């Protein structure tokens with residue numbers, strides 16, 4: 001039986017795409033191979049949001065070229081955001097790649113593998129709901145992005161927004177729950193724009209309401225929001241639907257209004273802060289995370305300081321910070337020289353990371369002694385791990401729960417990045433309370 005290995009880098013959308021391609025290949029009769037070097041079919045699922053992710057993928061493709069010389073029968077496929085509409089340059093650089101496929105377009109890969117292995121491809125692309133999903137799993141609901149922020153390559157690679165029909169998504173979530181899933185994260189580059197292109201029109205709140213009805217599902221998350229599209233209806237749905245977790249990822253990207261305009265984000269820092277206040281006023285227990293770019297072309301020290309001020313004002317639970325990385329083909333790469341030096345970008349990143357580390361230490365320290373519902377969703381080095389509704393990572397000691405259980409446990413220790421919970425400590429406290 002031929003074997004396959006899908007290698008993945010990048011965002012949750014890529015992870016979800018890879019899980020669906022796994023299923024297609026298994027339906028054809030291929031067996032999963034853990035070691036990339038031993039697989040007959042290798043698929044490299046790429047990301048080009050930052051230079052470092054692109055370099056990792058191109059480095060791997062270079063190494064795979066050498067193995068192809070030793071084993072010319074091996075099929076090498078590339079998919080994901082590296083693959084744009086024009087692939088001529090990629091084909092020149094990596095002539096050993098057998099097939100190129102744009103994000104979510106599995107068909108060229110499946111057809112090439114079918115032709116090379118002689119396996120039938122019939123029925124292998126229909127209904128791609130993962131058969132062995134994780135307890136907490138991702139469900140792409142809208143592909144592409146219409147925003148065209150000047151630094152971002154995504155709209156050029158994933159295309160315009162295309163929402164999946166509401167019924168199809170509810171069916172998929174129902175099937176996933178039947179296969180053991182307890183939590184779904186509804187995914188989109190701009191998840192808040194879900195449904196504007198559907199007939200009849202719908203929105204994320206409509207979808208959350210319907211997914212909420214799926215019996216056996218415990219938690220609903222959604223990722224990634226845009227400050228301009230996060231409507232009152234969506235915020236109220238988070239508040240009113242018990243399965244929707246009180247956690248919002250709302251990227252601000254820069255704290256200075258000139259930089260925000262250059263990025264074409266479509267809001268000012270004041271408008272962003274108004275949205276934060278609206279969310280917090282409606283959902284007081286909400287946890288907030290964000291994305292931030294430092295060293296955007298022309299960003300002065302004073303403009304960078306505006307980002308720092310905003311972080312201090314909001315006190316996010318987590319920040320995904322990144323140094324500006326010029327992406328060929330974007331508006332910024334054509335019109336805005338990358339003026340901030342690499343060292344200066346690093347210094348700004350360190351400033352942000354140090355500040356966030358302090359803020360997160362303070363926020364998480366306040367959680368010690370409190371109890372939370374933790375959905376156990378995995379294991380790291382022999383220890384169970386799970387997440388609170390607010391998406392805090394918790395390591396659990398004291399045994400007991402199984403994967404997929406939700407347990408109410410007290411937090412015993414905290415770091416900026418995770419929490420510790422001890423089931424024995426919680427149980428003995430409860431025993432003590434009963435005796436009293």
Ligand code: SF4
Pocket residue numbers: 145146147148149152153154155189190226
């Ligand atoms: S909203 Fe902006 S940053 Fe996000 S995917 Fe769309 S273009 Fe890129």
